[in-house]
Amino acid sequence: MDEKTEELRDLFLDVADDGTVTEPQEETPGSLTDEQPEDERLDDVIERMQERYAFETDWDDEVYRRLVRGFFDEESDADLAEELDVDEGSVIRARMDLHLLRESDTEFPFELRKLRQLRNAEEEVDLAEELEADEATLERAICVIETQDEARTANDRFRDEFEEIVTDGDLSTQLARDAREDGLEEATEGMENDLSM
Template sequence: MDEKTAELRDIFVETTGSESVTERQEESPGSLTDAPDDEERNRRVGDLVAAMRERYEFETDLSDADLRRIVRGFFDGDTDAELASVLEVNADEGEVFVARTDLHLLRESDADAPFSLDEFRSLLADGADDEACAAALDADAGTVARVRRVVEARREATRANDRFRTEFEELLTDSDLSARLAEDARRDGLREATEDIETDVSL
């Protein structure tokens, strides 16, 4: 038994408390079958939307069904204009934006502003309203109001540890699957590496 194999044996004995391998490790059942179907995803997204509406003061008047459509479309990469076009009620991009911020679904471009965000946050901390911020920043009041919603939604989401967006993402994207596949690949690589050390070892 070479030094590498001896080290592996010591680790095995220390970890398991056994000096022999009596069972062949079997692969766990494929997790792809555990993924929720589309109907289950809709139900769970709806539950999250309802939980957010109960916890926060939503400004949007859109129904939970329309909010669910916005969540799903957002993770499909739809623009606000595209999202507005699939809602049950006649809505415009502005209404979709308000709904998205209520749901903590922010895009990087939402924070684009023609003024310093640090200065803006400082004004907000001092209690300045939109008109006062607009005057101080030499900006349009409508732009200030939009950026205020983004800043406040970001703060609200951070306080919740991005829980809701994370849960939406895990339900509607392959992020969780990708993580599992990466972990499987890592384990496969480790197994192949250890098999190369010595294939016929009596512990």
């Protein structure tokens, strides 16, 4: 410590109420990597959904997690079914359980609004006849509108949570990669290279 610094320190100690010259350390804000692991966060959402709704599928959390990630990575149901060693119909049913609807899920030869109206009508009607659809198509359409209703009642909260978790994981990985690249760039800045081709 040079003479000037010593004089400043002594002056500070004279005017300060206590004898310390350092500020107490505060806890720093967390980072994305400090959070609960992604798998645990996904499991938490899945378990809450299972408690609230009657799932048609009965899969391990690991398989549901893979389905969620595949859905947001825009993998097809056929590809997911092949990887998970299940039939495509089971993948679709599991997506419905998790409120993960694709735009293509709502494409039918009739309007879903019409199906809703007929189902809510006071008089019982033959849906297949009214909509000119086979039973399998009707079952699929009913499954879709019931999923839409469940998701709407929950304000699409579960799908939003899944997306946030999966996106956070991607963001965390990207931030770590960017930090490594920036560090490498700074470390090598100004270095000469003697490469001869």
